[in-house]
Amino acid sequence: MAKRSGKDKTPRGICRVCGCVDEDGCPEGCDWADKAHTCCTACIDLTAEQMAAKREQSLAELETDFGFLISQLHELGAALARTRERWQVVRSEQAANSNEPRA
Numbered sequence: 001m002a003k004r005s006g007k008d009k010t011p012r013g014i015c016r017v018c019g020c021v022d023e024d025g026c027p028e029g030c031d032w033a034d035k036a037h038t039c040c041t042a043c044i045d046l047t048a049e050q051m052a053a054k055r056e057q058s059l060a061e062l063e064t065d066f067g068f069l070i071s072q073l074h075e076l077g078a079a080l081a082r083t084r085e086r087w088q089v090v091r092s093e094q095a096a097n098s099n100e101p102r103a
């Protein structure tokens with residue numbers, strides 16, 4: 001029976017070195033090198049030093065992606081707020097028109 005430490009920081013399906021996943025593998029193409037799916041073939045043969053370098057690089061890339069997504073989110077939020085404002089204006093105008101008394 002497999003031991004469950006509860007402290008396993010390597011989730012299945014994410015390379016512990018480069019962070020690649022099933023949907024987004026390494027650019028050079030990779031496969032899972034272990035049954036647990038915690039290290040891909042692009043990383044399995046690396047030395048500890050190379051692994052550390054690759055991990056750092058992938059972290060930097062993730063941070064870039066993350067920053068980009070966050071900025072997109074902010075833009076989306078602003079666009080959403082503008083749209084909502086316009087919607088409210090149009091809606092209140094519409095309501096005003098339909099309430100116009102017909103003499």
Ligand SMILES: [Zn+2]
Binds near residue numbers: 016017018019039041
């Ligand atoms: Zn990898």
Ligand SMILES: [Zn+2]
Binds near residue numbers: 029041
């Ligand atoms: Zn990979």
